[in-house]
Amino acid sequence: MSQHLNQNCERFEAMMDDWFDGSLSAAEQRDLSEHRSVCASCRESFELSSRIEDGLVSRQSLVPPVDSFLPAIAPAPARALHPRLVRVFRGLMSPAGTAALLVMWVTMLTFHFRDPIGTWLTRFSTERLGVVSQNITSELIELSRGDVLTLSAIYVALALAVLASTGAITLRYIRNS
Amino acid sequence: MEMPHPHDSELVARTLRGDGRAFRDLVERHHAMAYAVVRGVLGDRDEVEDVMQIVYLKAYQGLASYRGDARFSTWLYQIARREALDVSSKRRIDAADIDTVAIPAPAHHAPDVATSEASHREWIQGALGEIDETYRTAIELRYMAEKSYEEIAELMGIPVGTAKTYVHRGKVEMKRILSRPAWRVGSSSERKA
Numbered sequence: 594m595s596q597h598l599n600q601n602c603e604r605f606e607a608m609m610d611d612w613f614d615g616s617l618s619a620a621e622q623r624d625l626s627e628h629r630s631v632c633a634s635c636r637e638s639f640e641l642s643s644r645i646e647d648g649l650v651s652r653q654s655l656v657p658p659v660d661s662f663l664p665a666i667a668p669a670p671a672r673a674l675h676p677r678l679v680r681v682f683r684g685l686m687s688p689a690g691t692a693a694l695l696v697m698w699v700t701m702l703t704f705h706f707r708d709p710i711g712t713w714l715t716r717f718s719t720e721r722l723g724v725v726s727q728n729i730t731s732e733l734i735e736l737s738r739g740d741v742l743t744l745s746a747i748y749v750a751l752a753l754a755v756l757a758s759t760g761a762i763t764l765r766y767i768r769n770s
Numbered sequence: 771m772e773m774p775h776p777h778d779s780e781l782v783a784r785t786l787r788g789d790g791r792a793f794r795d796l797v798e799r800h801h802a803m804a805y806a807v808v809r810g811v812l813g814d815r816d817e818v819e820d821v822m823q824i825v826y827l828k829a830y831q832g833l834a835s836y837r838g839d840a841r842f843s844t845w846l847y848q849i850a851r852r853e854a855l856d857v858s859s860k861r862r863i864d865a866a867d868i869d870t871v872a873i874p875a876p877a878h879h880a881p882d883v884a885t886s887e888a889s890h891r892e893w894i895q896g897a898l899g900e901i902d903e904t905y906r907t908a909i910e911l912r913y914m915a916e917k918s919y920e921e922i923a924e925l926m927g928i929p930v931g932t933a934k935t936y937v938h939r940g941k942v943e944m945k946r947i948l949s950r951p952a953w954r955v956g957s958s959s960e961r962k963a
Binding site: 638644649650652653656659660663 | 793794797798822825890891893909910912934941944945948949
């Protein structure tokens with residue numbers, strides 16, 4: 594008798610969640626109600642579970658309004674850059690990348706203003722390319738079509754580097770802001 | 771005629787175009803869930819409000835990186851949980867720095883008559899604060915955010931059966947705690963007698 598009651602008590606405990614979820618069949622509900630009426634310990638357990646259930650259900654009312662947590666929203670968040678572009682910019686932001694960019698910047702400026710470093714670099718590149726120039730600062734350099742193309746490529750590469758470094762700086766600014 | 775609710779992805783796109791109202795609508799839709807997660811991890815601590823603000827700020831700032839691979843709710847859940855755990859771990863470190871003594875169950879959590887709404891809430895909150903964080907999160911999602919077991923499972927990345935088990939075990943734990951003499955309803959008057 595006692596063992597049978599214990600089995601019923603275990604079943605009662607196991608099914609209580611389903612009772613509160615409303616997922617028990619009519620027959621199961623009847624069984625549980627009957628057991629509750631004859632078992633004082635399960636009745637007490639059910640009452641405690643009911644109080645807990647009521648307390649949990651009422652927790653919906655504890656959610657505060659969303660507006661109290663929202664940040665002041667002004668501009669739209671920055672759109673994500675393409676991952677490959679981000680990788681390129683990350684590379685440029687590394688110490689080696691930054692140093693390389695700095696060298697390229699200086700080189701491009703010196704080329705542009707024809708200062709001594711630029712002159713030296715021009716002489717170096719033309720001599721390497723086999724072009725003879727006696728007075729590089731006062732005379733026009735006579736370059737072959739191939740030389741012009743090579744120097745143009747250098748200029749294009751430098752221009753791209755400038756663009757990339759600008760992008761890297763912009764990315765750094767976005768990340769910091 | 772009632773306007774159909776826009777999909778989360780549409781609200782994300784509108785937010786990225788600068789529509790602040792769309793972000794509010796998006797967040798409001800999942801607010802109870804996010805709040806439940808933060809409460810699940812941190813309990814009834816003072817930091818909950820601050821963490822919620824950080825969660826929404828990070829969600830806003832990181833919205834451009836949200837690519838729609840997972841549901842927006844799952845993405846927001848992860849942000850909320852990460853931020854709450856971050857604060858929770860910092861708190862644990864702070865607590866470890868000072869000498870602590872065992873604090874007995876607070877007497878005020880065992881109201882003489884747990885019928886008034888406020889004391890009943892306090893009674894429940896006290897027990898919730900003592901159970902395992904995972905169970906508490908599942909319970910808060912179930913009751914505070916009114917999520918189904920399927921939704922809880924998806925958010926927490928667990929099978930539905932496990933979500934049910936978490937909620938069940940959490941409630942069993944609460945029952946065990948609230949059955950202790952110090953927590954039992956009417957215990958004060960019993961002790962006086």
